[in-house]
Amino acid sequence: MRMKILIIGSKGMLGTDIVSEISKTENEVIGWDISDIDITKEEDMSKIEKESPSIIINCAAYTDVDKAEEERERCCSINVTGVKNLVDICKKLNIPLIQISTDYVFNGEKEGYDEDNKKNPINSYGQTKAEGEDLIIDNLKKYYIIRTAWLFGKNGKNFVETMLKLFKEKEEIKVVDDQVGCPTYTKDLAKAIINLIEKDYGIYHITNSGKCSWFEFAEEIKRLTTSNCIIHPCKTKEFPRPAKRPKFSILNNNKIENLQDWKDSLQEYLKI
Numbered sequence: 001m002r003m004k005i006l007i008i009g010s011k012g013m014l015g016t017d018i019v020s021e022i023s024k025t026e027n028e029v030i031g032w033d034i035s036d037i038d039i040t041k042e043e044d045m046s047k048i049e050k051e052s053p054s055i056i057i058n059c060a061a062y063t064d065v066d067k068a069e070e071e072r073e074r075c076c077s078i079n080v081t082g083v084k085n086l087v088d089i090c091k092k093l094n095i096p097l098i099q100i101s102t103d104y105v106f107n108g109e110k111e112g113y114d115e116d117n118k119k120n121p122i123n124s125y126g127q128t129k130a131e132g133e134d135l136i137i138d139n140l141k142k143y144y145i146i147r148t149a150w151l152f153g154k155n156g157k158n159f160v161e162t163m164l165k166l167f168k169e170k171e172e173i174k175v176v177d178d179q180v181g182c183p184t185y186t187k188d189l190a191k192a193i194i195n196l197i198e199k200d201y202g203i204y205h206i207t208n209s210g211k212c213s214w215f216e217f218a219e220e221i222k223r224l225t226t227s228n229c230i231i232h233p234c235k236t237k238e239f240p241r242p243a244k245r246p247k248f249s250i251l252n253n254n255k256i257e258n259l260q261d262w263k264d265s266l267q268e269y270l271k272i
Ligand SMILES: NC(=O)c1ccc[n+]([C@@H]2O[C@H](COP(=O)([O-])OP(=O)(O)OC[C@H]3O[C@@H](n4cnc5c(N)ncnc54)[C@H](OP(=O)(O)O)[C@@H]3O)[C@@H](O)[C@H]2O)c1
Pocket: 008, 009, 010, 011, 012, 013, 014, 015, 033, 034, 037, 038, 039, 040, 058, 059, 060, 061, 062, 063, 078, 082, 100, 101, 102, 103, 129, 148, 149, 150, 151, 152, 156
């Protein structure tokens, strides 16, 4: 059935790829970003009512993890109040909400998290994303919560771009080797999200396959780009940051087909 899919946060890293992937399907796509709708404003929800979409994909979020520690109120306004406004309009229109969430809802003490594991965030960003999830779970029947991690894509600031810049500027760099996760290509994630629309409602963990530390991720970028920069492994405590980071960010996918290995996706991304 042809759907009218509204993407909010359509100019962000993931939102851009979702709009582009949906445009290749028979569905109608509407992409809105902050200049079209501010999800923190209840009054803006009437615009959604007028448009009358069949489903909403919310990619809009406050995503600066370190800044969130000092800007907690603003972060909360987007990641909690904004989600509440979307929950209310989805309920009113009786349409499903797809919400993008994060590995940061967990504390990272466990070496892999299942979809139904208890949330226990360790920083402000994670707390607000967890609260947003709870609002959805408590108030909607038709929802998909998609937790993902370590995103890279061509339309946003990400680790791959940071490394490519550093490789050009420095002869030696240090990268932490005591945080483990799974790099995830936004294009792969976008396709998986579209396929999900036919599946049962609920919580899903979607990342590329495999795992690595940030150091191993950097080494693979170096290998694929034949850079000469020397990368030294180091520990998180050598790089104090305002927000605490989870040690293990592995999200076990127990519900859908696995995506390709992150190394294959990285190779694809670097060829663009
Ligand atoms: N990046 C990652 O590594 C990562 C990992 C796990 C989960 N996630 C989740 O994945 C989703 C997408 O992340 P992303 O990295 O693609 O984010 P992003 O690039 O920061 O994009 C978010 C978009 O939302 C817009 N926005 C911000 N506040 C808004 C508001 N009040 N109303 C409407 N739009 C607003 C932003 O506009 P401005 O740029 O003008 O603020 C931006 O275009 C988020 O839910 C994030 O929590 C991301």
